[in-house]
Amino acid sequence: ILNVEQSPQSLHVQEGDSTNFTCSFPSSNFYALHWYRWETAKSPEALFVMTLNGDEKKKGRISATLNTKEGYSYLYIKGSQPEDSATYLCASNRDDKIIFGKGTRLHILP
Amino acid sequence: DSGVTQTPKHLITATGQRVTLRCSPRSGDLSVYWYQQSLDQGLQFLIQYYNGEERAKGNILERFSAQQFPDLHSELNLSSLELGDSALYFCASSVLEEQFFGPGTRLTVL
Numbered sequence: 001i002l003n004v005e006q007s008p009q010s011l012h013v014q015e016g017d018s019t020n021f022t023c024s025f026p027s028s029n030f031y032a033l034h035w036y037r038w039e040t041a042k043s044p045e046a047l048f049v050m051t052l053n054g055d056e057k058k059k060g061r062i063s064a065t066l067n068t069k070e071g072y073s074y075l076y077i078k079g080s081q082p083e084d085s086a087t088y089l090c091a092s093n094r095d096d097k098i099i100f101g102k103g104t105r106l107h108i109l110p
Numbered sequence: 111d112s113g114v115t116q117t118p119k120h121l122i123t124a125t126g127q128r129v130t131l132r133c134s135p136r137s138g139d140l141s142v143y144w145y146q147q148s149l150d151q152g153l154q155f156l157i158q159y160y161n162g163e164e165r166a167k168g169n170i171l172e173r174f175s176a177q178q179f180p181d182l183h184s185e186l187n188l189s190s191l192e193l194g195d196s197a198l199y200f201c202a203s204s205v206l207e208e209q210f211f212g213p214g215t216r217l218t219v220l
Contacts, residue, residue: 032207043112043200043211044153051207089153093207096166098143098155 004092006101013080020076021104023090027071032093039086114212122218128189131215135203142184148197191219
């Protein structure tokens, strides 16, 4: 993989359900993996920065895992709430370059 | 409010012109990053400065240049503007790895 790829592109989840999505990135020369939350008409907001293989980070109902050997990270949201509706971006930092995925657009259904 | 400020908020100009976008990082942050978000592309990393020195370069065109001043504010200069340069330009600052994004400057080239 040369680019950062996120899947799915879009996701509709019932309020209260849990969900997860994936970020795949080049595993060579890995330095860091960033997750951002981006609400419409706002700026991206940092969720996690992950650097070590096997890293797991948690912030409230949101958590993330990192596998640098195979080049993927999962973002989990437990008990989705309407305020979780946003685009979730991941970005790979390698060779002093930051490459963003196109994001997963999450819609929470009431 | 991330603590990162960008001016102006909006800028409308004509093709062939030159503009300067300004970014003031959070107090104490030494790194400044510039990003471009256009309609047909995701977030693109342009360039990073650290304490006045260029640290990393992404997909920045030769018509674009940036600098970081001794007070750590940064400017992104865009010259010989083309219609395709119309985009939202973000800057972000960091002291470690976590980046804090400014509100962005919306550039429209007519």
